[in-house]
Amino acid sequence: MINEKTMELLISSFPKILEFGLKVTLPLAVIAFILSTVLAVLVATVQFAEVPVLKQICRFYIWVIRGTPLLVQLMVAFYGLPLIGIHANPFVMAVIVFTINEGAYSAETMRAAMEAVPAGQLEAGYCVGMNFMQIMWHIILPQSFRTAFPSLFNALISMVKDTSLASSITVVEMFTRTKQIAGQSYNYLPLYIEVAIVYLLFCTVLTFVQKRGEKILGSYGVRK
Amino acid sequence: MKLLEIRNLHKKFDSTEVLKGVDLTVEKGDVVSILGPSGSGKTTLLRCINFLEKADEGDLVFGEKTYHLPKTSRDDISSIRKRTGFVFQNYNLFANKTVLHNVTLGLTSARHIHAKAAEEKALEVLRKVGMADFAGQYPSQLSGGQQQRVAIARALATDPDIIFFDEPTSALDPELTAEVLEVMRELAHEGMTMIVVTHEISFAKEVSSKVVFMAEGKVVEEGHGADFFENPKEDRTKEFLRLTKN
Numbered sequence: 001m002i003n004e005k006t007m008e009l010l011i012s013s014f015p016k017i018l019e020f021g022l023k024v025t026l027p028l029a030v031i032a033f034i035l036s037t038v039l040a041v042l043v044a045t046v047q048f049a050e051v052p053v054l055k056q057i058c059r060f061y062i063w064v065i066r067g068t069p070l071l072v073q074l075m076v077a078f079y080g081l082p083l084i085g086i087h088a089n090p091f092v093m094a095v096i097v098f099t100i101n102e103g104a105y106s107a108e109t110m111r112a113a114m115e116a117v118p119a120g121q122l123e124a125g126y127c128v129g130m131n132f133m134q135i136m137w138h139i140i141l142p143q144s145f146r147t148a149f150p151s152l153f154n155a156l157i158s159m160v161k162d163t164s165l166a167s168s169i170t171v172v173e174m175f176t177r178t179k180q181i182a183g184q185s186y187n188y189l190p191l192y193i194e195v196a197i198v199y200l201l202f203c204t205v206l207t208f209v210q211k212r213g214e215k216i217l218g219s220y221g222v223r224k
Numbered sequence: 225m226k227l228l229e230i231r232n233l234h235k236k237f238d239s240t241e242v243l244k245g246v247d248l249t250v251e252k253g254d255v256v257s258i259l260g261p262s263g264s265g266k267t268t269l270l271r272c273i274n275f276l277e278k279a280d281e282g283d284l285v286f287g288e289k290t291y292h293l294p295k296t297s298r299d300d301i302s303s304i305r306k307r308t309g310f311v312f313q314n315y316n317l318f319a320n321k322t323v324l325h326n327v328t329l330g331l332t333s334a335r336h337i338h339a340k341a342a343e344e345k346a347l348e349v350l351r352k353v354g355m356a357d358f359a360g361q362y363p364s365q366l367s368g369g370q371q372q373r374v375a376i377a378r379a380l381a382t383d384p385d386i387i388f389f390d391e392p393t394s395a396l397d398p399e400l401t402a403e404v405l406e407v408m409r410e411l412a413h414e415g416m417t418m419i420v421v422t423h424e425i426s427f428a429k430e431v432s433s434k435v436v437f438m439a440e441g442k443v444v445e446e447g448h449g450a451d452f453f454e455n456p457k458e459d460r461t462k463e464f465l466r467l468t469k470n
Contacts, residue, residue, distance in 0.1 A: 120316035123276050127310035128330030128378060131302065138333055142320045220320050221362030 006190050013181045013191060020177040021198055028091065028173065029160040032098035037152060039099060040106030041141070047107075048114045048140070049132060058107070065104035071165055073097050078169040094166040102155055109151045113144035146217045153210040157203050174198065226285070227252045227417055228273075228386060233282035233293065235268055242268045243279075244441040250386065250419060250434075255412045257428035258421045260438035261464065266421040267313075269438070270388045273419075274310055275301045287385070306334065309379030309387035313394050315371040317363035323350065323374050324359040327381045335382070342381075349377040353407045369400030373407055380411075387411070389420040425468050429453050437461045 002010075043058045065073070077097045081088065088096070117140050125135035164175035172180075178195040182188045228250040235243040242265045250256055258266045271277040272293065273284065279293035286304055296304075317326050327346035331337040337345075350356040353373040363371055372392055379387050389408065393401040405427050412418060412431045422428055428435055435452040437445045437460075445458045456462045 117319075118314075118316070120312060120314055121318055124310070124312065124316035124318065124375075124378075125329075126276070127274060127305060127308070128382060129302065129306040129334035130330065131334075134333045138329060139318050139320065146320070221365040 002190065006187060009181075009185055009187055010190055010194055013178075014194065016181060017174060017178050017191075017195055017198055020172065021174040021202065024091070024171065025160065025163045025174040026202060028094055028098065028163045028166060028171070029156065032095050032102060033152075033156045033159055035095070035099040036102035036106055036155075039103035040110045043103065043107035044110035044114055045136060047111050049136075062104045062107060065101055070097075070101050070162060071168060073101055074165060074169050090166070090169050090171045093169060094163070094171050098159060098163070098166075102159060106148075106152055106155055109148045109155070110144060113148035113151075114140055116147055117143045146219070149214060149217060150210065153206065153213070157206055160202055160206065161199055225252045226250075227254075227287070229283075229285035230269075230273060231283040231285070233269065233272060234280045235265070235272055235277060236280055242441055243272070246282075246438075246441070246443055248436065248443065250417060252385075252417055253415045254417055254433045255431050256419045256434045256436060257432040258419065258436045258438060259423075259425070259428060259464070260444075263440075264438040265441040266438055267390050270310075270390050270419065270421055274305060274308060274388060276310075306382065307385045309382065309384035311372070311375050311379050311387060311389045311392050313391040315363070315368070315375045315395075317371055317374060317378075319363055321362075322359065323355060323361050323363070323366070326363070326374055327378045330378065330382050345381055346377070349380040350374070352380065352410075353377045354403075367400060368396045369403045372396065372400075372404045376404070376407055376411075386417040386419065389418060389422070391421050391423065393422070393424060423468075425453075425465075437464065439464070 043061065046054045046058050074094070074097050077093055078090070081093065121139050121143075122135055125139055130138070163173050166173055167176040167179075175195060178191050182191040185191070226249060228248075230246060230248040233243050233246040233248075234241070246265070246269055248256070248269075258269065260266050268277060272279040272282075275296065282293045284291045284293055284296070284304075287307070289300075291300055291304070318329065321329060324343065324346055327350060328339070328342040331342035331345060332339055347356055347359065350359060353376050355370060355373050355377060358366060358370065358374075363374070366374065376387075376392075392408070393404050396404060401424070405424065408418070408420070408427075409431055420428070420432075429450060432449050432452075435447055435449065436443055437452075437456075437458075439460050445456065445461045446452070447455075447457075453465065456465055
């Protein structure tokens with residue numbers, strides 16, 4: 001099936017595909033993931049602390065974002081943000097949308113992880129004189145990060161692949177670049193399989209990073 | 225010298241009245257044991273004194289000040305907690321911290337004491353409860369009795385005026401119970417002021433300067449140490465003591 005010409009195409013296109021993967025796809029996913037995790041911690045903490053009004057705002061945010069497609073959110077941002085005077089380049093816009101989107105899901109993951117820390121530890125923290133934020137920082141957050149870590153990494157791996165949706169707002173990422181090469185050569189299938197393998201490669205590396213991360217975060221002396 | 229006084233403490237959970245006007249006075253150096261059947265409100269009483277539950281009515285006199293329990297400000301609560309210790313039935317050690325850091329955290333984080341000084345203090349109190357050799361371990365690596373001794377060290381580290389013990393041995397088997405009671409006995413002899421909610425009648429008999437018997441949300445009877453057990457006055461107390469004698 002693979003003739004010499006196809007082979008040559010695959011080899012010559014590989015660095016071009018990889019380049020856009022490393023320069024666009026991965027940075028988009030990783031930056032948005034980090035920002036979304038920060039957002040998720042804030043949104044989860046507001047709910048965990050039962051802050052009135054803010055808590056309702058957070059629930060509303062999660063409800064809207066989880067209830068609408070990512071593709072639609074990208075489009076709304078692309079056409080809507082300039083109307084309110086925000087002119088960002090498509091990459092930055094994609095980072096914003098992915099952050100807001102993933103933040104809503106990760107906030108729920110983080111909230112569940114915070115609630116999984118036995119309430120007695122919060123009480124014990126109060127009893128030794130700590131305030132809520134000190135207890136959050138030293139007791140609740142470290143433990144909930146450990147609990148949420150695999151789920152958060154799931155989200156990152158999903159996001160690496162979902163970045164292809166950014167093509168809809170003119171971001172040329174790895175998949176769009178592949179489509180362009182395929183369009184020029186009229187040889188679609190081998191190139192799509194090639195880009196699939198690159199995605200797989202990225203996610204394999206991330207899975208490895210996850211394993212290392214879980215080791216570093218430790219399990220507080222629990223034997224496994 | 226009076227250290228702490230509770231006046232007319234009321235607490236409801238939904239429509240269930242758990243505490244129906246409790247009064248309690250604790251002198252400095254007192255070891256007050258609170259006895260009573262399950263559901264009599266002993267634990268709730270302790271939790272209200274330390275604001276883990278919000279009382280519906282009542283006053284707390286602590287040191288030189290009087291606080292109206294339902295309306296005590298956040299700052300007052302915080303300053304009261306900084307002068308008290310609490311030991312829970314389920315230990316409630318911080319799972320992500322080593323034994324040492326379980327003890328230092330209240331010093332470094334809540335009181336901004338330098339890490340070095342906090343560690344010295346922590347090792348001192350851990351030595352006292354016989355847990356200094358376990359300083360680097362995590363709570364999950366310890367037995368229940370060891371965890372409870374660390375929890376006592378954590379309460380001691382902040383040099384509290386009084387320590388509240390909420391059924392500290394109820395989750396432990398007899399052998400582990402003995403090692404925890406031994407530590408508490410020592411504290412009592414050193415003059416630490418303590419309120420102990422307990423089911424350990426013999427411990428209460430031996431160590432208490434004052435025994436309070438509660439039933440159905442009220443103090444039925446209180447007496448001084450051994451006298452309470454030898455000459456109970458109320459029928460409800462006699463009944464309880466008869467049933468718990470085995």
